[in-house]
Amino acid sequence: MSKRAKTFSALLETNKKAISKFYYKYIFLIIIFGTILLGVIFYKLGAHIMLFGDTTAALGEYVRTVATVLGGALVLLGLWINNRRVAEQTRQNNINERGQINTRFKDAATLLGSESVSSILSGIYALHQIALETSIGDKGQRGYVNIIQDILCAYVRENTDTIQNEENGKAWRINKKPTIVIQTIVKVLFRNDMHIYSNLMTDLSDCVLEGINLDEAYIANVDFSRTKFIKSSFKNATFISCYLEDAFIDEVDFSGSSFEKTVFDLSHIKNTTFSKGSISQSDFWNVVFHHVSFKDTLLNNIDFKDADMEDGVNFENTKLGGYSTEEIKAKSAILTKN
Incomplete structure (x- = not known):
């Protein structure tokens, strides 16, 4: 790329927002006056006669045709701009939703560290609810299902203690958490109607x-x-x-x-x-x-x-x-x- 092209590209990037604002503000006027100007030019070149013949009604038919073209162009432009606005609004909504899910995820994960059984259960169900919602949502959010599954499984493993008898060296394992906590985790993992963790x-x-x-x-x-x-x-x-x-x-x-x-x-x-x-x-x-x-x-x-x-x-x-x-x-x- 030449130095001039790089300079022009940098200028466009720097003024992208201003150019975009100007474009959306005046695009309708540009299309209206551009269509009228082209209509006049083609009229001077005899387009009305070529299209409708050398009759007294030719000019009127030509004007109606130009008006129809202009109207169609404005309708298409309006639809395109509306779609852009909808897409942008959807993008903003997705950003806001991800922010809300991140906050909910953080709060739910924090509850797992509580000493209160009811708080731990609340955290388990809150994480599972996030997994359910994101399993059918935006592709960028489906990673929560895997993360939440890993957290719940790690919680069970980390709360399994190995106890060793110092006299005979015999070891056995027990749960540090009440049975209801372990029961709730395996229930959400294996008895949810949507089987959202089964492919992991x-x-x-x-x-x-x-x-x-x-x-x-x-x-x-x-x-x-x-x-x-x-x-x-x-x-x-x-x-x-x-x-x-x-x-x-x-x-x-x-x-x-x-x-x-x-x-x-x-x-x-x-x-x-x-x-x-x-x-x-x-x-x-x-x-x-x-x-x-x-x-x-x-x-x-x-x-x-x-x-x-x-x-x-x-x-x-x-x-x-x-x-x-x-x-x-x-x-x-x-x-x-x-």
């Missing part, structure tokens, strides 16, 4: 879910590795592409639930039922079972490779019913194949 990867590894009720929940793309499930209910729930590796599951009701592409490898499962549900394309490698029921469960492409089933595992009315423990451990993938 959810990290709830190394957590404690004790006394939780997630009946009829939709749980997809969740990492529950090393998480403890204790005395909880997941009846008629749906699990898709979840990881429960090295998990501890005790006194949990999964009856009527469906599992698809779910991994339970290396987990300990006891006093638990999967009855009357369905499990497909899932693995239970090296799982330790103790008093677990799969009665009346539809099993498809399931692998119990090297699982420990020495105590009370019930496969009644399933594809594996009637087979020995050794046969199930060695051939379950073949026996349950479609």
